[in-house]
Amino acid sequence: IDSIKVEDTYDGHKLGDVMTQEFIDDMIERFKNGKKIHRKYVFQIIKAVKELVYAEATMVEMEVEKDTSLTVCGDTHGQYFDLMELFRLNGFPTDNHMYLFNGDFVDRGSWSTEIALLLYAYKWLRPNRFFLNRGNHETDDMNKVYGFEGECKAKYNEKTFKLFSESFSALPLATLIGKKYLTLHGGLFSDDKVTLDDIRKLDRHKQRQPGQAGLMMEMLWTDPQPQPGRGPSKRGVGLQFGPDVTKRFCDNNGLEAVIRSHEVRMEGYEEEHNGKCITVFSAPKYCDTTENKGAYINIGPELKLEFHKFDAVPHPDIKPMAYAQNSLMQQMAM
């Protein structure tokens, strides 16, 4: 990247070798005004974060220390202006206001590069105060179809997407909060015997994409169901798990609850399975069509869950999936 020179005419804040709050504040304003940042900085940010998250455990373990708090957010799906609304209501990330984003940062909404770069910039600035779990939309197959690949190529270039793709494969798959709440994007497993240690021991670097079977796929794809036992997934990938599965997993692993995302909820969140399976979704008015609220969860040092809902805000007139590459049929017709 050193060979790339930033032109004197570039009107944005300059980035040196380390991330700064000033750079982030300038980037937030540029993105709000429909501007981009220099591709040199895009490469720097993604490469720095890829190295940071690569070195993290497959299950990150963190505590909410005295005088700090943690906000858990669910899917944001490229809805940058709604993420700004969340930060306006709940506070921007700081040293003692930590954030965890529980996957599906990108795809669908047409400001996916803005969201990904902002979350990455915060990760680089405060790596031990800002946490990212991989979602099923941090994968090549989904990004090709649901807009992120097309948006990277349209706003930046092909290399930008390749770097993001490599960084997505490096992301942790779960984050344990205060030994009581396991957060992951999708949900639980086809096997009752899976323990936190199995997740810790999972070598995520051996398998870059989740595929159609296995622990990684299930962590990114499964959904809760009201009936006991396990059932087929409505998505054709993964499975559905009932309240008994969640109870056994929590009891076997000393957990209070599992916090997951991956599905829209009309109120932005939902406590299911007798409060042991919690869904949090942070993309209000999803795809500009569903009349759902967004939500986030605030957790203090006493590890109590405080649920907050919020509404979508107006955004520039760019539709969801504006950069999605031509559909496969159209591509074949080319």
Ligand SMILES: O=C(O)c1nn[nH]c1-c1ccccc1
């Ligand atoms: O984009 C979504 O709605 C989504 N969020 N998580 N998984 C999906 C999805 C969308 C289409 C097909 C399969 C999964």
Ligand SMILES: [Mn+2]
């Ligand atoms: Mn999603």
Ligand SMILES: [Mn+2]
């Ligand atoms: Mn998902």
Ligand SMILES: [Mn+2]
């Ligand atoms: Mn919208």
